[in-house]
Amino acid sequence: MVRMEGTGARCPACQVPSHSVRGSYVRRPADLSSARHSVHLALRIRRFCCRNLECTRRTFTERPLRLLFSRARRTRRLATAQCTVGMTAGAECGARLLKPLAMPTSPNTLLRLMSRTPLPPRKDSRVLGIDNWALPLQLQFESPPSGSVVTLHGHGLVVASPATPGQDVRDRSHSPSQE
Numbered sequence: 001m002v003r004m005e006g007t008g009a010r011c012p013a014c015q016v017p018s019h020s021v022r023g024s025y026v027r028r029p030a031d032l033s034s035a036r037h038s039v040h041l042a043l044r045i046r047r048f049c050c051r052n053l054e055c056t057r058r059t060f061t062e063r064p065l066r067l068l069f070s071r072a073r074r075t076r077r078l079a080t081a082q083c084t085v086g087m088t089a090g091a092e093c094g095a096r097l098l099k100p101l102a103m104p105t106s107p108n109t110l111l112r113l114m115s116r117t118p119l120p121p122r123k124d125s126r127v128l129g130i131d132n133w134a135l136p137l138q139l140q141f142e143s144p145p146s147g148s149v150v151t152l153h154g155h156g157l158v159v160a161s162p163a164t165p166g167q168d169v170r171d172r173s174h175s176p177s178q179e
């Protein structure tokens with residue numbers, strides 16, 4: 001059984017600390033595996049009374065935000081590990097890899113975790129290129145011309161939206177200093 005440190009918690013509405021415990025319940029989020037076995041924490045969450053008479057909130061639960069997101073069924077560190085595997089291997093292969101590592105999840109969940117991960121800050125690049133990987137598909141489905149503008153130094157994505165027919169792709173770069 002895992003318990004939160006400290007004897008009290010702050011009311012999320014008024015920020016006044018309270019030590020008046022009104023009860024508790026147990027959450028069982030999945031955690032990093034151990035010795036190839038899945039691990040679920042038994043985390044005791046306490047409910048407190050807010051003693052601030054001016055506060056509209058009567059009770060609140062403590063929030064282990066460093067350990068897991070609100071209402072999450074997995075710890076942050078497990079989400080980070082699963083997301084890293086998904087980013088490296090892709091959602092389908094990542095889900096297959098995670099199963100023997102005892103951190104199973106579905107491809108859809110991996111996609112959701114990856115979509116929530118903030119992208120690294122984009123570095124300015126003076127040299128841009130067009131990734132026309134979709135060109136064979138466009139010819140096959142007779143779709144409007146599209147392509148992605150990418151930086152040639154960092155291989156980062158600059159613009160992914162389809163170009164308006166007839167639009168000069170140079171109009172889609174963000175800086176006049178870019179070539």
Ligand SMILES: [Zn+2]
Binds near residue numbers: 014016
């Ligand atoms: Zn309060």
